[in-house]
Amino acid sequence: MFYYYGRKKQIAKHYPLPNFETIIEPFAGSAAYSLYGGNWKRKVILVERDERVFEIWRWLIYYATASEIKSLPDLKIGEKSSEFLHIVHAATKMAFHYKTIKVTPVLARNWAISKRYMSDNLFKIKHWQIIHGDYTMAPHIEATWFIDPPYKDDAGKGYRYGSHLINYQNLAIWSKERKGEIIFCEGYQGDYLPFKPLLELKSVAGKTSKEFIYYRSNKASQQLSLF
Template structure:
């Protein structure tokens, strides 16, 4: 729905489709999985610990209209902004550290695209629910759980709450206690659940990174695509 560091927009299609009528994202961010394809039609419950990100969802779900979004000012390279919604569009893992940011051509373009996407798709999220709190604030119900925490052993600078503050053993126990199906995302260093490689992503300067997945469903094993 909007730009967010680490969002799953480009790879959402590789994750298993939800088998339940409710999707819960305990680390919501921009909720790319719930927004993907027709997933948005289901009951969607977002949990977001960062109060600023949660406030964006509160605004989109309960207040914003397509017209108010379209009327939001464009950004122009060289000017400065202290609006958090602008800052997270800067395509940088340092976004959460900035109080004010200078608008670059990338930021201006990202904001232009997001304004259009939000205005055109706002109706898709009006039935969603947002809860401001950590992952344990999620309702204990049967659902498709899309769990995308800050990746273990990675700096986590792109988030308001980094991996350094996460108890991953406790998270693993909590994940396994969920009812329904679990789709848990991790990076190549994730080791608190039996993750398997889902994708190998090519980065800049020839670098690559692995996206890993833990998947448990009462509907049986799925053939997950492995891209190398």
């Protein structure tokens, strides 16, 4: 819904469509998968550990109006802001550690785009649910589980609740116990589940990164057809 470093908005189309009426994202972030296509029409449950990101979602789901979002002021390049909703739009995961930030052209552009997107798409999330806590707080029900944690090791550093705070073996065990289907995202350092390559991405600087996926469904035909 809003800018978030590492979000899946541009690559959501590469992931399997949900096969269950409920989607659960136990690492909510900006919930790009749940917003993709018609996914938002399903019952969506988000879980978010970072209290500031949780508060953004709580405001958007339960209180905000489209007109209120449209009326939020634009950011001016060079000024400073201590609003986390502004700070999170900086193009770096280190933004999660900032108390104030100087508005750059990138931040101002991201905020302007995000403000329009939030106001235009707010109606899609009003039936969603947000839970404050870590991934273990998610209800243990049959669902499409879109699991997108901070990636293991270097790729997952920088977030306030980054890779240094995650026991990936415990996360793997917990994930395999979920009912329904699992769509699990990782980077090249993920070795705690049998991840398979999904796609290769090129950045504006010409660097490449690889996305990996672990997929499991209780419908064998879906699992076999994915790879």
